[in-house]
Amino acid sequence: MSYTIAQIGVALQAEVAGDASLIIARASEPATAGPDDLALAMSPKYSNDLGRARAAVLWPGADWQGLGLQAAIFVERPRMALSGLTAMLDKGQRFGHGIHPSAVIDPDARIGDDVRIGPLSVISAGAQIGPGSVIGPHCMIGADVTLGAGAYLREMVSIGARAQIGARFIAQPGARIGVDGFSYVTPEVSGVEVARQTMGDQGDTKPQSWIRIHSLGAVRIGDDVEVGANCTIDNGTIRDTVIGDGCKLDNQVHLGHNVVMGRDCLIAGQSGLSGSVTLGNNVIMGGQSGVADNTLVGDNVIISGGTKVLSNVPAGRVMMGYPAVKMTTHTDIYKAQRRLPRLARDVAALKKAMFKDDTEA
Numbered sequence: 001m002s003y004t005i006a007q008i009g010v011a012l013q014a015e016v017a018g019d020a021s022l023i024i025a026r027a028s029e030p031a032t033a034g035p036d037d038l039a040l041a042m043s044p045k046y047s048n049d050l051g052r053a054r055a056a057v058l059w060p061g062a063d064w065q066g067l068g069l070q071a072a073i074f075v076e077r078p079r080m081a082l083s084g085l086t087a088m089l090d091k092g093q094r095f096g097h098g099i100h101p102s103a104v105i106d107p108d109a110r111i112g113d114d115v116r117i118g119p120l121s122v123i124s125a126g127a128q129i130g131p132g133s134v135i136g137p138h139c140m141i142g143a144d145v146t147l148g149a150g151a152y153l154r155e156m157v158s159i160g161a162r163a164q165i166g167a168r169f170i171a172q173p174g175a176r177i178g179v180d181g182f183s184y185v186t187p188e189v190s191g192v193e194v195a196r197q198t199m200g201d202q203g204d205t206k207p208q209s210w211i212r213i214h215s216l217g218a219v220r221i222g223d224d225v226e227v228g229a230n231c232t233i234d235n236g237t238i239r240d241t242v243i244g245d246g247c248k249l250d251n252q253v254h255l256g257h258n259v260v261m262g263r264d265c266l267i268a269g270q271s272g273l274s275g276s277v278t279l280g281n282n283v284i285m286g287g288q289s290g291v292a293d294n295t296l297v298g299d300n301v302i303i304s305g306g307t308k309v310l311s312n313v314p315a316g317r318v319m320m321g322y323p324a325v326k327m328t329t330h331t332d333i334y335k336a337q338r339r340l341p342r343l344a345r346d347v348a349a350l351k352k353a354m355f356k357d358d359t360e361a
Helices: 005-012 078-089 191-198 327-360
Strands: 015-018 026-028 037-041 055-058 071-074 176-179 219-221 232-234 241-243 318-320
Touching: 005 015, 005 071, 005 078, 026 078, 037 078, 055 078, 176 219, 232 241, 318 327
Parallel strands: 026 037, 037 055, 055 071, 176 232, 219 241
Antiparallel strands: 015 071
């Protein structure tokens, strides 16, 4: 996994200076870089500490010779360059080739060309695994699942029956796709139903046992979707839960039954979408944010970390707080809250002065 500076420059479509034949074995943070490392010093703040690096990725116009380097790669957009560089240098999990003898594959399953299946994985009846896919150890692929070309499943991923997944799907360890939805009902109207209608009053309802509603739908996932570790995605109740092309889910994200996500949504860790939520295209949700059930979030909405969306959000909004409001409104509210102690002192002083004047009168 070694590359010359010239090869890296071509891959990143970046300008190269100095000895382009230098061989790079690893990427490194500047302070710990050694002679065979490529120091990632993409900002002037790293210029005083390049370790023992001979080569570095630098900002445009940097004086690479003045920094004591033998070679440099100049990039305009550091994180974009980091994407390409890490793709080149990623050694992967080394799951091996072929199908491990301990894997259990149903005779009715269809396995594409050049598929790797790891130890103790199970491929159920009617499953179709696209060519070039990698199924890591201890994975479970349910009945009638379709997995597109170039899928990459890390260890202990499970995909429930009937899921339809597009090309180049990536799932991190422990992802659970196609589990039953959290759907229950009581024989008579429950306290929670009354509380939702009255905004807080349960009325005279009595405690009751919960009866399960089964999930007859499945999960449909588009192309180029990535799902983080320990994500959980529920089947739809009647229709499918849907995730559009290019969506990226961080670790521990939960999608409830009947959720529909547009394309290229980005959902950060520990966030959740309740049942029947609809997200538009290019929606971004910060960590530990959530959306209440049956809510519509428009295209290009940004939901900041910790925000709880309880009502529909128009396209293009930036939301913050609990309950969520426009970020500008939330900032005004926060500023007002910080002024409350001073306001309370001012009111107390006014009351004291007023009552003193009344006594003197």
